[in-house]
Amino acid sequence: GLGLWTSVSALVNTWRVFMWCGKLLVIPIDGSHWLSTLPVVEKLRDKGHEIVVVAPEINLRIHSSPVYTLKTYPVSYTKEFVEAEFKEMGQRSFTPQPFLKKLSKIASFTSMFLDSCKRLLSDKELIQYLEGSKFDAIFMDPFFPCGQILAEHLSLPSVYFLRGLPCSVEFQATMCPSPPSYVPRFFTRSTDRMSFGQRLGNLLATLGSSLACSVLYSPYDPLIREFLQREATVPELFSHAAVWLMKYDFVFEYPRPLMPNMVLVGGIVLSCSLLVPLPFQREFEAMVNASGEHGIVVFSLGSMVSEIPMKKAMEIAEGLGTVPQTVFWRYTGKAPPNLPKNVKLVKWLPQNDLLAHPKTRAFITHGGSHGVYEGICNAVPMVLMPLFGDQMDNAKRVESRGAGLTLNILEMTSADISNALKAVINDKTYKENIQRLSDLHLDRPIHPLDLAVHWVEFVMRHKGAPHLRPAAHDLNWVQYHSLDVIAFLAAVTLLFLFISFKCCLCCCRRCCGKKGEAV
Amino acid sequence: GLGLWTSVSALVNTWRVFMWCGKLLVIPIDGSHWLSTLPVVEKLRDKGHEIVVVAPEINLRIHSSPVYTLKTYPVSYTKEFVEAEFKEMGQRSFTPQPFLKKLSKIASFTSMFLDSCKRLLSDKELIQYLEGSKFDAIFMDPFFPCGQILAEHLSLPSVYFLRGLPCSVEFQATMCPSPPSYVPRFFTRSTDRMSFGQRLGNLLATLGSSLACSVLYSPYDPLIREFLQREATVPELFSHAAVWLMKYDFVFEYPRPLMPNMVLVGGIVLSCSLLVPLPFQREFEAMVNASGEHGIVVFSLGSMVSEIPMKKAMEIAEGLGTVPQTVFWRYTGKAPPNLPKNVKLVKWLPQNDLLAHPKTRAFITHGGSHGVYEGICNAVPMVLMPLFGDQMDNAKRVESRGAGLTLNILEMTSADISNALKAVINDKTYKENIQRLSDLHLDRPIHPLDLAVHWVEFVMRHKGAPHLRPAAHDLNWVQYHSLDVIAFLAAVTLLFLFISFKCCLCCCRRCCGKKGEAV
Structure with missing residues (x-):
């Protein structure tokens, strides 16, 4: 019967969706970032996907595991250096630091990432291995922008996993509106309810962060040119991400607009609602x-x-x-x-x-x-x-x-x-x-871990998520803000007023003139 | 052990969430709208909630049912009139209609809704019954704006269920950014990729729809004043909605920004993926x-x-x-x-x-x-x-x-x-x-019907969803667009430039003067 057909085709569809297994490339970041990435990787492995993790050979927490194949690349620093850096970072917080010294420390971290990226991209053997493996997607922490350069080289759709990025580049890259009147910028310590002064500070922070972004990511430009053989900036590459998994929700973050390819997965690695009995302490x-x-x-x-x-x-x-x-x-x-x-x-x-x-x-x-x-x-x-x-x-x-x-x-x-x-x-x-x-x-309809796994699998299955990409990406700044249209309307209005005025003037003169003649 | 404690508290939480039963008021719209509302109502009834449906006594599809208590209110039209209206609406599509005649037909529909609203709000017995029933929330179709007036009177949080509203008031009411450069307005027949001319038309349609909105909903103003004893417009009342369930997804709709309290439930009433064998035909x-x-x-x-x-x-x-x-x-x-x-x-x-x-x-x-x-x-x-x-x-x-x-x-x-x-x-x-x-x-993480039911229950359990309400609602138009801040910055910049210029001028004069003296 027809009902049977419906059932059979639905069953086939269900089977296709549930039983499909793919191959995933993961580019994580060491430290606490990895702790929230690992459960997602483990769950994806449980679902039958093959996983390759690419990490620097010197790291604190990313170890070999039966869950994934670990591929490492050489770096210029030692384990002791990383440990000392982390330790110093913790201790620095207890002593007042001049702003410039803070900035130089951020710069040193950035240059460490840049150096890692150079070494990863120039590791011919590893790159060849990655080119040879037929991955379906890349799952990465965009805090280390190198992953996206690799994604472009391997023509892979990417899924990002993050709490936030320096200079809030995630909203710039997704074309997500962030009105500075009620969306507080990072480091301003404002809430979503701001006084006039705070809104002023927030607008200035918005302008400042655009500048900071171009400074912060500019060192990657030569690397992109060399490796991808084309001109692009990191924020441009970030805009190609298929799905952004954001590690927060609106219980914690202030309500704000989001784009279709942003998925909130706050509280992803917690077991407090999962009924998992833990070992007796x-x-x-x-x-x-x-x-x-x-x-x-x-x-x-x-x-x-x-x-x-x-x-x-x-x-x-x-x-x-x-x-x-x-x-x-x-x-x-x-x-x-x-x-x-x-x-x-x-x-x-x-x-x-x-x-x-x-x-x-x-x-x-x-x-x-x-x-x-x-x-x-x-x-x-x-x-x-x-x-x-x-x-x-x-x-x-x-x-x-x-x-x-x-x-x-x-x-x-x-x-x-x-x-x-x-x-x-x-x-x-x-x-x-x-x-x-x-x-x-x-009180949520689905656990954030399941949601994250769903979207990684979605991107693997469909080779991206182009249906979630807004047409805004094809517009330039002037077009996006309709400034050309507004200028045109203003010009037409002015022209109309000018002609009307001239006509009136002309009529008046003629009338007056005629009157004058009549008199 | 500690693990046991975790489990017990999680179990209690789970039980509390799953076993809680409440009372829901439903204000639906007759016709095809009701066909997509009914499955949600049925599923909520399955979950144990008590449901009261309030509908006009003359309607085509909203019948008594064991699923809900049906309360009706008298209306001024007959069943034959409604049937004839629907029939005429279908037939009109096959003959060219002048724009004004189309408009007058829309106005007649609006006045039918307005009349229904008046009769509903003046039905003392029904209103008393509703006041006496302790509802947890109201689930309504905002196409009939009367539901929100009732929600305000009963101090109930509301969940909306819609495909879209006239003049796109849903985006105005939620403070959702809709850049006219790539978000096509209704009735423009543009896609999200527009030429200059189409973007011009879209911007004009945006301006026109604001105007249309105030005209369309203004007849409700006296009704709101009379029944709620305060001044408010329908779009203002709409902005109080806790959650908006939108009957589309981005497979069908063009990608665009959304607000946290908008939930997409496209394809909600379909069984093609549900494995439900239907009767043999x-x-x-x-x-x-x-x-x-x-x-x-x-x-x-x-x-x-x-x-x-x-x-x-x-x-x-x-x-x-x-x-x-x-x-x-x-x-x-x-x-x-x-x-x-x-x-x-x-x-x-x-x-x-x-x-x-x-x-x-x-x-x-x-x-x-x-x-x-x-x-x-x-x-x-x-x-x-x-x-x-x-x-x-x-x-x-x-x-x-x-x-x-x-x-x-x-x-x-x-x-x-x-x-x-x-x-x-x-x-x-x-x-x-x-x-x-x-x-x-x-390929979705949860069926849209379950998602819709979750959010209705969420609003019932938590008496609304204030954590999803953006602070933008507390700002006026000038503040929202940061125009006051920009004006202040511009004034400060101009003042600075003016003073610098004056100082320079002063210096120059003094220099020149001295030179003049020296010579």
Whole structure:
């Protein structure tokens, strides 16, 4: 019957979609970026796809694995150098830095990436291997722009995975409108509700970031010319991305316009709603239970910060001593001598498990987006001590929603720490607000990990997503803003007014003239 | 252990989300709109929610049902009047109409809605019942703006379900950027790739539609004042909607910016991918099998068109006679005397089942969005004969993607029909293009019906979705476009230039003067 036909064709379609297996090239970034990339890679492997990861031979976290084939390329730096860089980056946050020194550090990071890119693209053997492998798509972190140069060379559609890019080039590259009147730029520390002065600052930041973008990515221009044999800038290449997977959602980020090829996958690597029982932590459970009715506080400044200057550490310890809660402080540096009894220093802690525990009262964090999402997901009010990068902006977002308090790590005293911690623990509005954010964040039609995997597979199956690419990309700046059309309308209007005026004048004169004659 | 805690809290959360049942008010629109609303209502009922539907007592398709409680309100027109209006609307499409007459017809429809609204709001008993029922949200078709007035009165969050609204007020109400340079306005028949002239027309259409909006919705202003005791326009009220469920996707619509509270649910009521076996149609199956290797063509101008002027019907019949395929023509009017042997007139046909059949070669449709999605979903190339409303634009979208051909129903000859039909059947590119669209459309992470149900439930559970509301709503036109900031910057720059110029002048004069003295 007809019904049967419908079923059969639907079945065939379903089978085709579910059983298709492809080959994926992954260009990740080392460190915390890789930690959120790995679960996506693992899930894609579970679905049967073959995965090749290309990474520098010197790295901290990207190891060989049965999940993927790891291909490495030589780099000019040593493991010790990378470790020292990361360590220094963490420590620098605790001492005031002149702006130019900060800028020179960013430049040194950029040049490290540029150097890696040069070495990757000039590794003939690796490039030949990649050319020979028939990949369906490339899955990459655009923070390392080299992936897109490779994608162009191999004619592969690309899927990006990111929290945000320097100078917000992601919105420029996707032609996504970002009105500066209510979309705060990074590093301005504004919310989406701005005063006149803040809107002024935001507009200037918008102009400044365009400039910063061209400066930041210009060193890649010769590399692109040499390797792709054509003229293009990095933002131009970025505009070819098929799908952008953004690691945030509107519980955390301020509502703003998005383009069809931007998919929000905030909270992608969290298991707080996944019903995954984790291994039993006897050591921590005993300590948590011993905390009594006051419960616990979880304190971690992330994996980048291993040591804190002793003076600062002692102030923090003093502040923590003023609350009745047991504080678990993840810290590998030297213990401050004034460490109070209620503070337990640990080299590592099961952060997500501890945050999920009903006895947890507060979370002291540096405000990395991963940690913030763990706090949101488990509904734990936060005290934020942002260190660098997007952490100031992340902290501002949590604070503006009444779900936490932000401290300036350079200026805070032990009293500030104590007051902030007591406030988020004792003032019920913080808990209510974070609970509301948590409820909203977890109430979603599909898990962000499944969504991310779907879109990577989509791009693999259909060799891109050209139906999501707006025609705006074919327009120049003047055309996009309809300035030529407006100029034409203005010219026509002026011409019409001018002719009307002339006609009137002419008529008047003739009338007057005739009258004059008559008289 | 900690893992257990994680699991328990996650389980509780899951249970809370899945088992929660609420009460929903539905304000639908009669006719084809109701056909796509009903499946959402049925699925929400399946989930355990209590549903109350409020409709005019005179309607064609909204009947009592065990799925929902139907509450009706009296209206001033009769069933015969509505049927005659619909019939006339269909027939008018076949005769050229002067623009003013078209406009007066739209006005008559608007006044019918306005009259219904007045009667609904003045039905004291019904309003009292609604006030007494504790609803969690309202699910409505904003084509009938009365629902939002009721939502404001009952302080309920609202979810909208729509294909599009007159004068594109949905983008105005959501503060969604729609650059006129590549987002074609309705009724302009432009694609997203426009010439200078088309962009000019599109900009003028943008300006015109703002004007049309205020004219079209102004009759509601006194009603709002009277019933809500405050001043507001319909577009202002629309801006309070929590979530907009849009019945399209980017396989059909051109890529454009969207706001966070817009959810695309194109193809929502289709079963082509749902594996639902439909009742056996013995009569049709025999005819389909008898069609042999040439296969069949499905021809329907929708439920609104029951009769076609005889002259036009004869031309159509002549055109259909030139192809070797068996044509199923859904038509309730008088059979044209020249009806060829290969054309079977039927009063009703299982459209989706026939389109899903592998023997189907082409689909002749009026281009209603429901029919177009059935064509896309089953990958059948189309010949489009748009009649009114959004059908011209729908046809343009299918044609611009090379998946069908559009005919002008007023001007087409039998030769045109024959050529168009032969082209889409014999030129393989049409089949390839529609197959590609179909693959893209069906490859989605979640079925649009589940997505729609999720968002209605989301708004019910959280009493709205304020976290998706952009701060742009708090800005006036000047602030939104940063015109005040730009004016300030310009003033400061001019002042700076003026002072610099004056200083220079002063210096020069002094220098010259001194020189003069020295000489």
